[in-house]
Amino acid sequence: MSWLPFFIYSAVCQGTPLLFGATGEILTEKSGNLNLGIPGIMYVGAISGVIGGFFYQTSVKTVNPVLAILIPTLSCLLGSFLVTLIYCFLTISLRANQNVTGLAITTFGVGLGNFFGGSLIKVVKSEVPYIALTKISKYFKQSLPFAKNLGWFGQIFFSYGFMVYLAIAIALIAGFVLKKTRIGLHLRAVGESPATADAAGINVSRYKYCATLLGGMIAGLGGLYFVMDYSSGIWANNGFGDRGWLAIAIVIFAVWKPHLSIPASYLFGGLYILFNYINVGTAMIPILKMLPYIVTIVVLILISVRKKRENQGPASLGQSYFREDR
Amino acid sequence: MKNGQKKKDAFFHITKRANPSLKRGIIVRAVAILAAFLLSALVTVLLTGDNPFSVLSTLFSGAFGKGRMLNTIHELAILLCISLAVTPAFRMRFWNTGAEGQTLMGGLATAVVMLLLHDKVPTFVLILLMFLAALLVGGIWGVIPAFFKAKWKTNETLFTLMMNYIAIQAIEFFLKIADKRGSNVVDSEMLGGGIPNLFGVPYLFNIIVVALLTAALYVYLQYSKHGYEISVVGESENTARYIGINVNKVIIRTMILSGMICGLGGFLIVGGASHSIDSNIVAGRGFTAIMVSWLGKFNPIMMILTALLIVFLGRGADEITTIFGLNKSFSDILTGIILFFIIGCEFFIRYEIHWNKERIREFFHDIGNFFVTLPEKVKLLFSGKKAEAEKIADEEKQSGKEDA
Numbered sequence: 001m002s003w004l005p006f007f008i009y010s011a012v013c014q015g016t017p018l019l020f021g022a023t024g025e026i027l028t029e030k031s032g033n034l035n036l037g038i039p040g041i042m043y044v045g046a047i048s049g050v051i052g053g054f055f056y057q058t059s060v061k062t063v064n065p066v067l068a069i070l071i072p073t074l075s076c077l078l079g080s081f082l083v084t085l086i087y088c089f090l091t092i093s094l095r096a097n098q099n100v101t102g103l104a105i106t107t108f109g110v111g112l113g114n115f116f117g118g119s120l121i122k123v124v125k126s127e128v129p130y131i132a133l134t135k136i137s138k139y140f141k142q143s144l145p146f147a148k149n150l151g152w153f154g155q156i157f158f159s160y161g162f163m164v165y166l167a168i169a170i171a172l173i174a175g176f177v178l179k180k181t182r183i184g185l186h187l188r189a190v191g192e193s194p195a196t197a198d199a200a201g202i203n204v205s206r207y208k209y210c211a212t213l214l215g216g217m218i219a220g221l222g223g224l225y226f227v228m229d230y231s232s233g234i235w236a237n238n239g240f241g242d243r244g245w246l247a248i249a250i251v252i253f254a255v256w257k258p259h260l261s262i263p264a265s266y267l268f269g270g271l272y273i274l275f276n277y278i279n280v281g282t283a284m285i286p287i288l289k290m291l292p293y294i295v296t297i298v299v300l301i302l303i304s305v306r307k308k309r310e311n312q313g314p315a316s317l318g319q320s321y322f323r324e325d326r
Numbered sequence: 327m328k329n330g331q332k333k334k335d336a337f338f339h340i341t342k343r344a345n346p347s348l349k350r351g352i353i354v355r356a357v358a359i360l361a362a363f364l365l366s367a368l369v370t371v372l373l374t375g376d377n378p379f380s381v382l383s384t385l386f387s388g389a390f391g392k393g394r395m396l397n398t399i400h401e402l403a404i405l406l407c408i409s410l411a412v413t414p415a416f417r418m419r420f421w422n423t424g425a426e427g428q429t430l431m432g433g434l435a436t437a438v439v440m441l442l443l444h445d446k447v448p449t450f451v452l453i454l455l456m457f458l459a460a461l462l463v464g465g466i467w468g469v470i471p472a473f474f475k476a477k478w479k480t481n482e483t484l485f486t487l488m489m490n491y492i493a494i495q496a497i498e499f500f501l502k503i504a505d506k507r508g509s510n511v512v513d514s515e516m517l518g519g520g521i522p523n524l525f526g527v528p529y530l531f532n533i534i535v536v537a538l539l540t541a542a543l544y545v546y547l548q549y550s551k552h553g554y555e556i557s558v559v560g561e562s563e564n565t566a567r568y569i570g571i572n573v574n575k576v577i578i579r580t581m582i583l584s585g586m587i588c589g590l591g592g593f594l595i596v597g598g599a600s601h602s603i604d605s606n607i608v609a610g611r612g613f614t615a616i617m618v619s620w621l622g623k624f625n626p627i628m629m630i631l632t633a634l635l636i637v638f639l640g641r642g643a644d645e646i647t648t649i650f651g652l653n654k655s656f657s658d659i660l661t662g663i664i665l666f667f668i669i670g671c672e673f674f675i676r677y678e679i680h681w682n683k684e685r686i687r688e689f690f691h692d693i694g695n696f697f698v699t700l701p702e703k704v705k706l707l708f709s710g711k712k713a714e715a716e717k718i719a720d721e722e723k724q725s726g727k728e729d730a
Contacts, residue, residue, distance in 0.1 A: 034483065036423070086666060094673035099421050099483060100620045103613050104665035111658020118653030119373075237653070242491060252484055286498035293488045293495075300488070304480040318421075318483065324341060 005152035007270070007277055009159060013230055015269025016160075017042070017240075019167040020222030021247025022254065022261040023174050028215035029251060030178060031208045032191040032316040036102030037087050038219050039244020040109020041080050045220020046227040047113040048079025050235050053133045053228070054120065068136045072228060073221075080220025083109055084213050092208045095320040106244070113223075117235040130234075137233030140225075163225040168262055170218055175258035187211055191314030194321035204321055222247065246272075249296040255303060255311045268292045335685045340677050351675050358671035359635070362664045366639075369663070374650045381646065388645025389638045398641055400529040403536040404595060406633045408611050409618040410536075410543050410626055411587035414580045416616075417547065417624050418560040420475065424486025426612025427493030428467045428585045430605070432592025434497050435463035437512060437603040440520065440596075441504060449522070456597050457590075464589015465582045467493065472581030476574035490612065497605040513602040520601040532598040539587070544626040556580055588612075614661075621668050639664060 021038055028035045035041075052075025057063060087105050090096040120131060144158045178184035189197040190207045198204050226240055227233065246268055253268070254260035271292045275285040303311045370381045389398050408425050415422040436456045443452055467489060474480035505512050547553040555576050559566045566573050595607050618636060622629030643657030 036483075036487075090666065090670050094670050095677075096669045096672060097620060099423065100617055100665075101669055103423075103616055104662055104669060107610070107613065107617075107658050107665070108662025111655040111662060114655035115653045115659055118655065122650075122652060237655075242494075245487065245491065248484070249488060252481075283499065283502040286495040286502065289498070290492050290495040293491045297485060297488050297492075300485055301474055301478070301480055304474065304478040313481065317481075322340075322342075 003277060005155045007273075008156050008266075010273050010276075011266050011270035012156075012160065012164060013269070014272045015265035015267070016164050016167050017222040017226040017230070017243055018247045018250055018268055019171060019261060019265035020225060021219045021244060022250035022265055023167070023171045023258050024215035024217070024219030024222070025248055025251045026215075026254070026256055026258050026261060027174055027178075027187075027218065028212045029256060029317055030187050030191045030314055031211035032194060032314050032319065032321070033087075033091060033208060033212050034098050034102065034318040035084075035087060035105075035212060035215065036099060036248070037084070037105025037109065038102075038216075038248055039242070040106035040112075041083055041087075041216045041219050042109075042223035042226075042244045042247070043113030043240060044083045044109040044223070045076045045080040045217075046223030046240060047116050047235070048220070049073065049076035049224040050131060050133065050227055050233075051075060051079075051116060051120065053136045053233070054131060057133055057136055063135045063139075065139050068139045072133075072136060072140075072224060076220050076224040077217050080217050080223075081213060083112075084216025084220075087216070088209050088212050091320060092205055092212070095322055098318050098320070110238075113240070114237045117237050133228070133233030135233075137228050140228040141232065161225075161229040163221070163229055166221070167225070170221075171258045171262050174218075178258065188314070191316060194316055195323075198321075198323060204323075208321075219244075219247070246292060249292060252303075252313075253296050253299050255299075256313055271295075335682055337685055337689070338679050338681045340679055343676060343678050346675050354671050354675050355668065358667040359664070362667035365667075366660045366663050369659070370646060373652070373656075374646065376650070384646050384649060385639075385642030388642040391645075394641070396529060398637060399533055400599065401641065402630075402633055402637045403529075403533045404591060404599070405611050405614060405618060405637055406630060407536045407539060407591040407594060408588060408608075408615040409622070409629050409633055410539055411584050411591060412615050413543065413584075413619045413624050413626065413629070414547065414556055415584040416560075416619055417553075418556045418576065418580055420472070420577060420581065421483040422468070422471075422486050422581065422584055423483050423616060424468070424471065424489045424612070425584075425588050425615050426608050426610070427486070427490035428464045428588030429592045429595070429608045429612055430490075430493040430497055431467045432460035432464035432589030433596040433603055433607055434493075434500055434592070435459040435589065436593045436596040438500070440601075441512070453597065457593055460589040460593035460597075461586045462589070464592060465586040468581045468585015468588065469578060472578045475581075476577045494605045497603065501604065512604070520597050529599060532594045535590075535594060535598075539590070540626050540630065543587075547624075547626070552576075552579070617665055621665075635664065636661060 021042055025038050049072035053072040056071045087101055090101045091098050141161045143160055186202045187207050190204050194204045227235055250261055250264045250268055254264040275288045367378050367381055371378050408429055412422050412425050439456045439459045471482050471485040475482045501512055555571050558571060559573055559576050563573050596603050600607060614636060618629055618633045621632040639660050640657040643660045647654055647656045
């Protein structure tokens with residue numbers, strides 16, 4: 001069983017970007033917006049962090065730990081905020097179709113990420129051969145110093161960079177806010193029945209804007225974690241792969257509950273790398289990679305068959321709200 | 327809002343247009359596309375340092391320049407085929423985001439038939455079998471989510487989305503067992519066969535098939551009983567039930583059709599163009615198709631134009647990136663910009679904004695007042711007479727209200 005602690009460690013590392021994405025998407029969907037732009041937003045979050053970090057690292061000789069974390073994080077938040085703002089403006093203010101807008105955001109965001117990832121050096125006419133933010137990444141990867149002394153226990157619980165714990169904290173806070181506070185109640189009302197919420201004096205547009213923007217920024221952090229911690233600050237085009245869609249799958253798997261998305265993300269992360277640990281021959285790897293999606297479909301079917309009220313997605317998911325339409 | 331202060335009126339309110347005129351639709355869209363092109367040109371100029379006119383001419387020569395016409399038309403045909411596939415589903419408000427997977431599965435079926443039978447049956451029979459296999463498998467991939475949607479109202483957007491990634495892995499699985507060398511492509515050498523060039527022109531078969539399909543689907547949707555039923559179900563399922571339409575049957579039938587046309591797309595890509603298969607043959611067209619169909623108002627004839635716009639941009643942008651040694655994804659950025667503008671402009675066609683002129687006048691009056699009394703207030707503030715400054719501010723508010 002000596003591989004088990006490392007397997008769990010790898011599953012958590014794989015699951016963390018998914019957790020950020022899933023938490024962000026849950027907040028968004030709770031307001032009734034089905035944001036299929038999340039994969040693109042995560043790319044934008046990642047590349048914004050990289051751009052911020054790149055300018056910082058190339059402009060100074062020695063890297064200050066606080067700034068090394070602050071600058072990429074803030075530029076990541078700003079980037080994902082702006083691209084989510086496009087989504088919000090189109091779907092909430094201009095009442096555009098959410099599916100089409102979301103897919104357009106994904107096309108745009110993935111393109112933006114890959115373009116700047118591949119051409120940033122050329123565009124800013126820099127001298128360095130490729131983007132390697134290893135100096136900055138060091139601070140993102142910094143784990144607790146005593147983790148190594150604790151054996152398997154330390155590896156499973158303490159050997160991660162700070163963003164892993166941040167992801168858990170954000171998911172727990174999101175769950176608490178949704179379930180226990182007035183703001184969360186209002187937000188859920190907006191997602192279930194915007195017309196009723198509107199009649200009760202809740203500002204529907206404001207809630208939709210805030211939840212979607214916040215959700216986009218949280219998802220963007222997932223991209224930042226992936227490039228700064230998981231990939232050690234080295235950008236690879238399309239390296240993030242289809243993780244954005246997996247994050248959307250987790251939302252269903254966790255039946256729209258942020259605290260359930262924590263184990264769900266680690267489970268999906270584990271499924272993602274399972275083929276490294278099971279001796280099945282290369283042909284079976286794709287079959288194993290199908291598992292997360294098949295499991296998600298099964299859950300999707302089950303919740304629609306059982307029709308339990310508390311396990312359904314928000315009732316107005318995917319629909320624009322227009323007061324005069326009622 | 328402070329106590330005692332009256333809540334002010336909104337600056338504008340929005341109403342739905344009863345009958346958006348055709349003329350208005352054309353003008354608004356033209357303005358949106360023009361604005362998008364200007365912004366795209368600006369972005370390109372900023373990133374490449376080239377002058378705007380040469381950027382524009384590069385865009386055109388990349389898409390329509392010498393020796394590129396055929397490729398551009400073929401690219402248009404393939405994108406249009408997949409866009410046509412999703413259209414019947416969208417017309418009944420079934421959000422088929424799974425075109426990517428349905429097309430991939432069609433391509434996979436084609437490749438399997440080619441791999442197994444290319445040296446066993448005559449070319450004509452082989453092509454027929456490829457065609458049938460692609461339609462069958464594409465249809466099956468499409469009908470699975472439709473069945474659950476019809477029976478239990480399972481969310482089809484998410485279901486079809488997940489099916490894409492299963493299809494991608496199914497292709498990876500095929501590559502692993504079909505090709506023992508461990509490469510990630512099964513190429514034309516192994517597959518054999520494929521559709522020969524008509525009259526010596528490559529892709530001509532594909533282009534003709536899609537042209538016929540466009541006309542046929544237009545007639546099917548616009549003039550057949552099925553097309554009518556699809557529209558009614560899309561408008562309101564209850565109405566459909568009331569007039570005796572079997573909604574579940576329509577959903578399942580339409581998704582079989584949608585999946586089959588996607589399968590046809592896979593057949594054309596693998597059998598009629600690449601003669602090889604890998605998990606990237608559809609290259610995101612399944613998602614682009616959704617936008618093409620929506621932008622074309624689910625009208626097959628209009629969709630020719632929207633697909634052309636997207637293909638033109640993609641190929642033009644590719645040319646720019648080749649010249650300046652930039653990353654290929656640049657075309658996605660430009661496509662995104664165009665899409666945002668077209669998606670956004672729909673609002674100005676469907677809705678009308680009524681500005682509240684009085685409220686705007688009042689607003690500017692307030693601003694004017696603020697600046698007129700500003701020097702006096704600052705002077706008072708600096709001389710320590712805060713109370714008097716506040717008094718003036720209060721008077722301002724009073725006068726503002728009286729004006730209104």
